[in-house]
Each structure stands twice: as structure tokens, then as C-alpha cells.
Amino acid sequence: xxxxxxxxxxxxxxxxxxxxxxxxxxxxxxxxxxxxxxxxxxxxxxxxxxxxxxxxxxxxxxxxxxxxxxxxxxxxxxxxxxxxxxxxxxxxx
Numbered sequence: 841x842x843x844x845x846x847x848x849x850x851x852x853x854x855x856x857x858x859x860x861x862x863x864x865x866x867x868x869x870x871x872x873x874x875x876x877x878x879x880x881x882x883x884x885x886x887x888x889x890x891x892x893x894x895x896x897x898x899x900x901x902x903x904x905x906x907x908x909x910x911x912x913x914x915x916x917x918x919x920x921x922x923x924x925x926x927x928x929x930x931x932x933x
Contacts, residue, residue, distance in 0.1 A: 850926030854921075867906045898919075898922045
């Protein structure tokens, strides 16, 4: 059950990465989901689990997107990576 909840957080963060730049969202959702991705990456263990590196980099990009306007293709790449990670967490039993 916890894996499904963490997968849902990944899905929402990935959607924020893909569609958030065009929506001109306030900084609070970007900060919350960026911090959640960073927390999840340290929870999973960055050096041991390569999927935690995706969370870490996605969280960094979300937090930096508050200050810096990233090109759309960078946000798209990280969004797809985080969403594919969430799909695999929904497939786990």
C-alpha cells in the first residue's frame, strides 16, 4: 500500500514536471513535490537504488524550476523518467 502511495506522489510530480511549466503555478506545489521527491530518494537509499537517483534529480529540477526557467525538453525528460518510475511502482505486488 505504501508503494502505491509513493507511486502516486511520483505520478503527480511527473505531471508537474511535464505540464507545470506551461501552467504558471505558484511555487508551493513545486516546493512540496520537490521536497517529497528528495525525501523519497534518501528514503530509498541513493547509492544502492538507481531509481532513487531519478527521484533525487527530479526533486532538484522541481526545486530549481522555482528560480530558473528550464527549457521544456529538460522538464519533459525528467517528467517521463519520474512517471515511468511511478508506473513500475504501481505494477509491483
